[in-house]
Amino acid sequence: MNVAVTMFSGGRGAAGIARGMLGTPGVGLSLVVNGYDNGLSTGALRRYLPGMLGPSDFRKNLLLHLDPADPAQAAAAAVLEQRLPGGTTPAGLTAVIEAIAARRGPFAALPEAAREAVTADLRVFARRLAAYPHGLDLADCALGNLVFAGAYLRLGRDFNAAVDACARTFGSPVRLLNVTNGENAFLAALRRDGSLLADEADIVAPQGPGVITDLFLLREPLGARRRAELEALPPAWTREVLGRERAEVTPSPRALEAIRDADLIVYGPGTPHSSLLPSYLTPGVADAVARSRAAAKVFVVNTRSDHDIRGLSAPDLVDRTLAYLGDPRNGRRLVTHVLSHRTSAPDAPAVPHGVLDRGEWAGARWVTADLEHPADPKHPGRPGLHHPERTAEALLAIRDEAALARAQ
Structure with missing residues (x-):
């Protein structure tokens, strides 16, 4: 089986599904992400480097393939995730860079090529910080975001080139794509x-x-x-x-290509109004979905509500997606299926019984399956997340069934 899967994603909401796809032989995964994050330290970094999009969701997706039990991969994750403590000065950042270069502490097992690339990009950023020391508090900055920032500066302030460079540095098997050409918004x-x-x-x-x-x-x-x-x-x-005052953004040709050439398109779960719906506002995205060869275009319902969707049901979320894609009645079949967890939790977006009885909403087939990660005392944060293997299996089954029906 060789299946090209393209998923609209944020930072962590669809991470389980992405890991499930990565663990499935024959699946090639592309993630289409936007860079509009500007919270806390990410916002501070964007203010310090005017013109740069937010790297946080891209950084989080570079963790998908990393196994904490593998020392080399754990060291790569440490670079991406480590937060600088309060009171960190430019000299303190330089000390962290030298620890990476000298293979000390949590960075000791970092592979040579990654070590060289990480230290080179961090030093580019450190030189900028030395020249312009005011305007950025390093407290709680993710070290991985500073790697992105260094790559961004090194590559002539080309955000998408920085995404590509960081994906190579950390050995990502995912085709990680910004939805736009990198315009700031x-x-x-x-x-x-x-x-x-x-x-x-x-x-x-x-x-x-x-x-x-x-x-x-x-x-x-x-x-x-x-x-x-x-x-x-x-x-x-x-x-x-x-x-x-709307920003003018243009679509990434590579993102459009990944959408058009997909066998399966997934509208992933997450925080819709920050991670997902803004991506659908990008000109050309809806047309690419409409022209895609994908047999199935599946909306995955959150298993828990986020702050930005309180009061919205699961069908409401489908309607929002279609509206932002410019196809509120789904006349272009931009969503062919909706996939939701079989048993909704009290704080999950509600699925009305009438929708389940009909098995349809807005012309899309409504499918339920056992998707949620089970409760685990060793991992109390897991309930509410999509189970990687089961969700990937359900999505691929929808795709296979739709492809078979198309062929008949």
């Missing part, structure tokens, strides 16, 4: 009550019961003064103003 949203969510960090944070109704990709981040001005306006005016 910032998220903002409006809720039904008219309240403004001024950035991606606001969108994914705990919030009240009002659902998000509008999502915007902006040319510039909303600073405190601009936010206050917008919050003083009636919601309809705010919506109009933000609509005039």
